[in-house]
Amino acid sequence: MPQTNNKSQGLPPSSVEVKRLVTDTDRVSQLSELEKRLLNDYQRGFPLSPTPYAEIARELGASESEVLACLHALQERGMVGRVGPVFAPGRAGASTLAAIAVPAERLPSVARLINGYDEVNHNYEREHEFNLWFVVTAGSRGRVGEVLDEIRAATGLQLLDLPMEAHYHIDLGFPLWC
């Protein structure tokens, strides 16, 4: 199992997660060959056979248990969010990108309030007057609207509701050479 050499890597994602920017050097170059291949080559095309990890193991010249242990460790270290589906935006359920302009001193508490919603899956501080950006996803547009209304009412802040109208990117995953 790969060594965890940075304190911040071991933290699992959680709804109250608050992390500073990681500031170390090139992590990709420190990965093992198996880790790199799993991260780069299997972002799509996960086998639809009864034993997908064994199939990947065969392709990579490893054992099924090595592949499972490696993925588990990458997930523990936070480098893998999940092994699973990425849904097409706008095809399943409803979602929107929202932004609010929060005074600096209120940012932690407003971020916590927003994180408290199970419907919120992304929440980032960004460099702009609209400094808090979050994605709300739910089974229906009605529920998305309710969450936005509640956040507006609870914060008293102006909120931009920016639902996707068209997408232009064919998502093939993220190449590790960027």
Next chain:
Amino acid sequence: MVLDATGRALIALIQDGLPLAPRPYAAIAMALGIGEREVIARLAELLDQRLIKRLGVVVRHRELGYRANAMVVWDVPDDSVDEIGRRLGEFDCVTLCYRRPRRLPLWPYNLFCMIHGKDRERVQARLDEIIRAAGLEGIPYQVLFSKRRFKQRGARYVDGGAGVQAQRKTANG
């Protein structure tokens, strides 16, 4: 897209990830009370219908050392937004490219893309390259680098679904 009850239950179970176990589809099948082959067939169908755009390892950029994450927003004339969006979406390191509504007078930008890189300088250099290569000189834009991440996980498309991963974590205490 209309899903039946089993389809919705399947999505609720897998939206946080497949089990990291030798027979992941069998585990899901057992939870749903259907067969392993039906789970596989349904996933193939969801992929075919492009409701699932990809199935596999979902990486977390920041933990991999891609700590500069720029949302670049553009104010593109309405009649060329589709064409420019498609051009932007083709660049390797652009990970998302969406059209969204303007909210005037507060927000004039209608095209959004995401560029990830190891540091700000590299992201800025890549953006300059993209502007040149895609002929976007003169189009107003802003770069919103991320500062703090308060939350990031997969989206939940079915209300109230915790997923097999979460259930297992809870079960393991």
